[in-house]
Amino acid sequence: MxxxxxxxxxxxxxxxxxxxxxxxxxxxxxxxxxxxxxxxxxxxxxxxxxxxxxxxxxxxxxxxxxxxxxxxxxxxxxxxxxxxxxxxxxxxxxxxxxxxxxxxKAQTPPFEITSDTKVNEELRLKYRYLDLRRAPLQRNLVMRHQIAKAAREYFYANDFIEIETPMMMKSTPEGARDYLIPSRVHPGKFYALPQSPQIYKQLLMVAGMDRYIQLARCFRDEDLRADRQPEFTQIDLEMSFVDVEDILQMAEGFVHHVFQQVLGREIPLPLPRLSYAEAMNRFGSDKPDTRYGMEIQDISEYVKDCGFGVFTGAIEAGGSVRAIVAKQAAGTLTRKEIDKLTEMVKGIGAKGLAFIRWVEEKPSCSFGKFVGEDKLHEILQALDCQQGDVVLIVADKNKVTLPVLGALRQTVARKLDLIPEGQFNFLWITQMPFFEWDEDNNCWMAMHHPFTMPEDDCLQYLDSAPEKVIAKAFDLVLNGTELSSGSIRITNYELQQKMFQALGLTDEEIEAKFGFLVEAYRFGAPPHGGMGIGLDRLAMVMLGVDSLRDVTAFPKVQNASELMSACPSAVDKENLDILGIAVTETE
Amino acid sequence: MxxxxxxxxxxxxxxxxxxxxxxxxxxxxxxxxxxxxxxxxxxxxxxxxxxxxxxxxxxxxxxxxxxxxxxxxxxxxxxxxxxxxxxxxxxxxxxxxxxxxxxxKAQTPPFEITSDTKVNEELRLKYRYLDLRRAPLQRNLVMRHQIAKAAREYFYANDFIEIETPMMMKSTPEGARDYLIPSRVHPGKFYALPQSPQIYKQLLMVAGMDRYIQLARCFRDEDLRADRQPEFTQIDLEMSFVDVEDILQMAEGFVHHVFQQVLGREIPLPLPRLSYAEAMNRFGSDKPDTRYGMEIQDISEYVKDCGFGVFTGAIEAGGSVRAIVAKQAAGTLTRKEIDKLTEMVKGIGAKGLAFIRWVEEKPSCSFGKFVGEDKLHEILQALDCQQGDVVLIVADKNKVTLPVLGALRQTVARKLDLIPEGQFNFLWITQMPFFEWDEDNNCWMAMHHPFTMPEDDCLQYLDSAPEKVIAKAFDLVLNGTELSSGSIRITNYELQQKMFQALGLTDEEIEAKFGFLVEAYRFGAPPHGGMGIGLDRLAMVMLGVDSLRDVTAFPKVQNASELMSACPSAVDKENLDILGIAVTETE
The missing domain is CATH 2.40.50.140 (Nucleic acid-binding proteins)
Incomplete structure (x- = not known):
């Protein structure tokens, strides 16, 4: 050279x-x-x-x-x-x-370095350095960089300072499993990789840092799906002296800035909002994709006397009969297709799927023998149906009906190709319940996390009716993907103790896991709250790709291994001896 | 509110x-x-x-x-x-x-929240959230943020893109010990936390990303000193199609920018340079503090015939007799002080310390009986001494003489308060040796790292005289602190194999540890190089503080524990069972 x-x-x-x-x-x-x-x-x-x-x-x-x-x-x-x-x-x-x-010079690569190379992903991941030469991945990494850059620009301009919190921290298992790191200096003890910098950022508020941001690597030892990686990056922020509204506004400004800077798109503000209850009722999901309609409708009132046991039984048991209408879908949603959908809903907890297929003048109806023609037309009218439409109905307890129809709505929308490309529908989900009932462990769990502040006027229900306690928590949803969740935090020592107790933690557990955090509240904690925005997911949705692997330079696959370097790998016993641990089980 | x-x-x-x-x-x-x-x-x-x-x-x-x-x-x-x-x-x-x-409200804090609070650091670290309320630490974190911000600004403006590399990677122990993470999905196998993103950033160059930067968290399981933390942050960069000069220029631009933005100081460019050999000869250090003089001088020629066995013996054995002159230091460097310095140099490998203390007209000299008055004055004149000066002399092999005098130079400068405050002396160390002899393991080690390119004209010495091989490697030193090291990398498959072999790695070891990296070079690797700049150290020196703990929000102490959260900590056996490991030793 x-x-x-x-x-x-x-x-x-x-x-x-x-x-x-x-x-x-x-x-x-x-x-x-x-x-x-x-x-x-x-x-x-x-x-x-x-x-x-x-x-x-x-x-x-x-x-x-x-x-x-x-x-x-x-x-x-x-x-x-x-x-x-x-x-x-x-x-x-x-x-x-x-x-x-x-x-x-170069050997012939194992696959063509072109945008549309035809080769399985496994081979591409093994030679990731060649895969990354391809234009789509180059573009993805450059745009991910631009998104991160825009995030920093925006929050720095709004008086946030970036503070690095430790990656080797105390293991406080809540939610997902921690990744552990054995300590050499303290044999028998372990560090954990952060699931998020939650505790540290709250302590930074107690420390008077006022506005904190960090593009923070987070780690969860969970089984992977397409939109999960063992490590991922969060635009993590926390603000003092704010209430929910201040945080939402700050986040909306960010959304506007990043879309303008990176895609040249104007996202109209304010972003729409739905309460958690309304989102569940209308879309059967706490992260609804609002790029298409097909909302869930309650037809309990029309069928409560119809004599069809499945319907009346559900209603009598306190549940409901609800439907989605696939407009002009009779051509696609054949009887055979509806059979497939029936299998699908059974797979996620429904007992079955009722339907009305209005192909010819007389609609064909799976529960036709229980309802007269008049009743059927009354239902169709109530649902605002035309000839050509297909109505899909689930009857059960609401905690089944709603999520099942929510999932069905998504499947049908994809099948009918109803989801517009290149459109970005944001949605705030607000007024989240504080608790959710954990059926496996028979106890109340914090839906957001145990540091979340309840709304002032529902503290009275804490003991008597936990399900009524609303949290000062919110999620940001984009095109059906949960981008972010956040909340106002508890900053009162007594209240935090009380919430931990309501979650079934003993005093010893509180002390061992969170002692240093609640202790900190004794010394003057400013009111504060914040959120974490999934950078990888944001990039994925902004770039219109299907997998986090497409926006991650060196991703891991489903079984949490990296194919290029063949990691994780065995290490010498000598190294383990130094750490005071031994392997008790191998693959 | x-x-x-x-x-x-x-x-x-x-x-x-x-x-x-x-x-x-x-x-x-x-x-x-x-x-x-x-x-x-x-x-x-x-x-x-x-x-x-x-x-x-x-x-x-x-x-x-x-x-x-x-x-x-x-x-x-x-x-x-x-x-x-x-x-x-x-x-x-x-x-x-x-x-x-x-x-x-707030309880009375355990110590006063004032700039000059008088309390031991342990208590401050236990209540770090209170310690961080103090103005000096608030300022440190804000300025550290500004330094990171300036770094990103500068490198982004120079076409670098920030790419996140994995934190859970393959263990390839070189240099320091890795922190290990047991895998749940693959029992018996481990991930490692990165000591640096070295391999990934080189693969990003192979991937055609051209200019990469990352503010990357790095981890080393070493015993801690004041300027070490188990985790630290590196401004990590890599560039394609460059040679040493391009990287130095890019880094100098960064230095200029960050000092201007954060401290409003103009650092004159280009930064001074010294070859490794010259730095060792003049300062006895590969990271000399050039804020003060007191350079090492070779007086072998003047004493080679003096009859003092310690001197002549050293010279005859191929070593040398060298000195530093503490100007007008006779008042401070009393005989008693010189005795202390003698103990100090003995502690780091010297056999003793000779001296000339020129207090009265007739200098007092520890080897006076071997040299006549004329000889003594000849030496003093050669060293450009005046009455009031103290000369400190070490005679030994050069590999003892130089580093001992280098360390002595620092100690004496501190004692005499010669080091000016608020001055920033940068220095490039260039032409580093490729190999250093590892006495413990009786083999050659890579001084920088095994991926470093040797200078073209010294490849001939690879087998015959490894000590003559100069690396395309460089360090950036600021006020005696090593801020950064970097190099041009090998991008040739055969040469990389050869260097690994020269370092004593077997083919199996090369394949197991670096197989995927050297394999990558077969498919067309652009010439590239880069460096990593210690962000924490840079902040420490820019802020004029003594410890990395003062520029780290939640630091760990000497024994690698965090006092606030009491981490690391024990974890349930159940969690270890899931990972297929057991504790074999406890504290």
Whole structure:
């Protein structure tokens, strides 16, 4: 590389008549006999290098040795191209090369380095450094960077300071499992990786830091799904002297800023809001996708006397009969398709699926023998149906009916292709219940987390009717994905003790796990609250990709291993001895 | 807090005649009978709240109940103050309060929340959330934030993109010990916390990401010193298509930017450079503090025939006799002090310390009986000494003489108070040796790391004389602290294999530890290099504090525990069973 310095990124070469030095990877070589063209690629795009055998035979011969993914540096003059390539942003020019350096050679890669390479993901992840050369992944990482950059810009401009909290902290298992780190200096003891910086950021408020932000790595030892990774990044923030409204406003400003900066899109503010109860009633979900309608409707009133045992039984047991209407879907939702949907809802807890398919003039109805034609039309009218529509009905306790119809709504929307692309529907879910009943352990659990402040006027129900206690907690939903959750925190020593007790923690457990936190509240804690916004998920939705792996440089797969480096891996017994631990079980 | 919103930070209240709402902690209450003043503190400073019993008796009574560290919100009007407090930036005004809310009460804290609180650090760390309320620590965290912000600004503006690399990676023990994380899904296997993102950032270059930066948390399971923490943050960067000079220039631009932005100081560029050999010869250190002179001088030539066995023996064995001159230090460096220094140098490997103390006309000299008066004056003249100076001399092999005098130079400079405050002396150390001999393990070790590129013209010595191989590696030193080290990396498959072999790794070890990295070089790796700049150390030196604990929100102490949360801690056997490990040793 002696004597030459890059002057332009490949994608930037455009000004005819100027000289340029570019560096990059060979995307493609086209040898036309006496003319040879190399598409040279870097992070910014591609530029065509041109060689002419007649004019520069030696250079041409060198260029002829280049293969895909060779690493080159080239000096030349920018000329207008004879045949313009309209797929390239600088496809009207080429660099007529007069100096070519082959900086490194390359074996044929195990798959094609193209945007639409056809190869299974496993192979791509094994050679992740090659996969990341592909334009879509390059774009994803650049845009993720821009999202993080916009986040910092916005919060810094709003008086937040970024403070780094420890990655090696105390294990306080709540919710997910902690990843543990054995201590060498204190054998038998362990650090934990943070599930979130929750406790530290609250202590930073007690410390008077006032407004904290951190793009914080968080860790959860859970079984993975497409939208889970063992480690992920949270735009984590906390503010003092605020109430719910202040935090929502701050977050809305962020949403507006990041979409404007990164996608050039104006998100209208304020963002819509739904109470938790309304979201459940209308969409059967606490994170509804509002890009399409098909809301859940209650038809209990119309069927309560119909004589169909499934319906009347559900209503009499305090439940309900509810429906979604798939408009003009009779063509797609055939009897066979409805059978599949029935299997699906049975798989998630429903006893069955009733339906009305209004294809011909007379609707076909799974419970037709129980309701007269008039009743049926009354129901269809109540649901505002037309011929061509399909009504799907679930009858059960509300805690079954609603989530089942919520899930069904999503499945049907996908099947009918109702979900518009490129649209961003935000939604606040507010007035969350504080407690949820844990059937497995037969106790109340904190729906958000135990540090959440209850609404003032429902403290009276704490002992008598915990289900009535509303938390000062809120979620931010984007296109059906939960992006963020937050709350106002308890800052009163006695109240925090009381909430822990309501959650069934003994005094010893409180002391052992959270002693230092509640102790801190004795010394003057400012009112505070905050939220954590999933950066990876935000990037995933903004970029319109399906998997967190597409916005993560070196992701792990379902079984929490990284295919490229083959990690996790065995370690020498000697190293474990130093830590005072032993392996008791192997794969 | 209903109905009131903060309008100003405390330190911002200044405009006479305006109204303001402030929030904060009570710093001090002064009750003068009918007048009462509260100093209210937040992150930005202090404002005086004023109450008048005659005019507002109820408010006054409420204010009278306030104690130190109570959390208040107050509304009032900004008035000119009768007695100006020149120690406060807004000490000329006060807020005459007409609405006061006590948001939270506070117990008396275990130590005074003042800048110069007199209490041992252990107690401060146990109540870190109170310690962090003190102005010096608030300032440190704010400035650390500003340093990180300036770093991102600078590198983003130079086409770097920030990419997050995994925290749970493969254990590849090199240098320090890894922290390990047992895997639940793969019992018997472990992840490791990164000692640095070295391998990942190199793979990002192979992936064509071109310019990478990350403020990356790094972890080393080492025994701690004042300037070590088990976790620390590195401004980690890597660039493609560059040589050493490009990286140095980029880093110099950063240094200039961060000092200008954060301290308003202009660091003159280019930064001075010394080769490793010259730094060792002149300062006895690879990270010399150049804020003061007292360089090491070689007096072998003058004493080689003096007949003093210690000197002549050292020289004959291929070593040298070298000295530092403490100018006008005879008053401080008494015989007794020199005895202490002798003990010190013996503790770090020297056999003894010779000296010349030129107090009276006739210098007193520890080896006087071996050298005549003329010889002594010749030496003193060669060393450019005056009456009042003290010469300290070590004779041994160079690998003893130099580092011992280097350490002595530092000790003496501190004793004589030669080190100027508020001065920032940067220094590049270049032309580092590739290998250093590991006496413990009787093998060559990579001085920087095994991925470092050797200088082209010394590859010939790889087998015959490894000590002659110079690496394309460099360190950045600030005031005697190593801030950063970096290098150009090997990007050639064969050469990397060869370097691993020279370091004594077997093919199996190479494959197991670095197989995926060297494999990557087969597919076209661009030339690249980079560095990691210690953010915590940079902050420490810029802020002029002595310990990393002063620039870390929640630091760990010497034994790697965090006093506030009492971490690490024991975990239930049940949790370990799930991970397939058992504790074999406890504290």
């Amino acid at each position: 002696k004597g030459l310095k890059r002057t332009h990124f490949c994608g930037e070469v455009s000004q005819i008549g100027t000289e340029a030095v570019v560096c990059g990877f060979v995307q493609k070589v086209r040898n036309l006999g006496t003319l040879l063209f190399i598409d040279l690629r870097d992070r910014t795009g591609v530029v065509q290098l041109a060689f002419n055998e007649t004019q520069q035979p030696e250079l041409f011969a060198k260029a002829e040795t280049c293969r895909g993914e060779y690493v080159l540096m080239a000096h030349g003059t920018v000329k207008e191209r004879e045949s313009i390539n309209h797929d390239m942003k600088n496809g009207n020019v080429e660099l007529v090369v007069d100096d070519l350096r082959i900086l490194n | 209903k109905g009131l919103k903060r309008t100003h930070f405390c330190g911002e209240v200044s405009q006479i005649g305006t109204e303001a709402v402030v929030c904060g902690f009570v710093q001090k209450v002064r009750n003068l009978g009918t007048l009462l003043f509260i100093d209210l503190r937040d992150r930005t400073g202090v404002v005086q709240l004023a109450f008048n019993e005659t005019q507002q008796p109820e408010l006054f009574a409420k204010a009278e109940t306030c104690r130190g560290e109570y959390v208040l919100m107050a509304h009032g009007t900004v008035k000119e103050r009768e007695s100006i407090n020149h120690d406060m930036k807004n000490g000329n005004v006060e807020l005459v309060v007409d609405d006061l809310r006590i948001l939270n």
